[in-house]
Amino acid sequence: MKLTTGILLALAVLIPGVFAFARTAPQGAATKRQGPSEVERGRYLVEDVAMCGECHTPRDSRGQLEMNEWLQGSPIWIVPVKQDANWAQRAPAIAGLPGLTDEEVERVLERGIGPEGETLRRPMHIYHMTHEDAKAIVAYLNSLPRAIH
Numbered sequence: 001m002k003l004t005t006g007i008l009l010a011l012a013v014l015i016p017g018v019f020a021f022a023r024t025a026p027q028g029a030a031t032k033r034q035g036p037s038e039v040e041r042g043r044y045l046v047e048d049v050a051m052c053g054e055c056h057t058p059r060d061s062r063g064q065l066e067m068n069e070w071l072q073g074s075p076i077w078i079v080p081v082k083q084d085a086n087w088a089q090r091a092p093a094i095a096g097l098p099g100l101t102d103e104e105v106e107r108v109l110e111r112g113i114g115p116e117g118e119t120l121r122r123p124m125h126i127y128h129m130t131h132e133d134a135k136a137i138v139a140y141l142n143s144l145p146r147a148i149h
Contacts, residue, residue: 042140
């Protein structure tokens with residue numbers, strides 16, 4: 001009897017959840033209408049997913065990000081374990097996308113190809129983002145004050 005009561009209790013909790021899940025919009029179907037703005041989605045992707053600030057923002061003497069220079073470009077603080085001739089010495093400024101078109105940035109994010117068709121230099125990650133995510137990142141970066149460097 002205890003087993004039957006436990007099963008019924010579990011079903012009473014799970015069944016409404018299954019129906020609620022089934023009624024939700026498919027991923028991406030109504031995202032623009034219901035979700036955050038494109039700029040806010042781009043902010044989330046830049047700050048919390050790709051963590052672009054870790055390399056594209058300078059650090060102070062304690063190693064903390066200089067938030068007043070957010071995404072203004074920075075010397076690369078990460079060093080490879082083994083010498084690497086393709087290792088970048090500086091992460092470029094990306095706030096306001098100075099010198100880059102939206103299409104060039106989208107190509108970097110969607111296909112991992114640099115603005116002039118070049119291979120990206122490490123430690124830059126090769127991303128294969130969706131076009132919608134790349135557009136959201138471009139919208140966010142364009143919303144920032146243009147880098148002055």
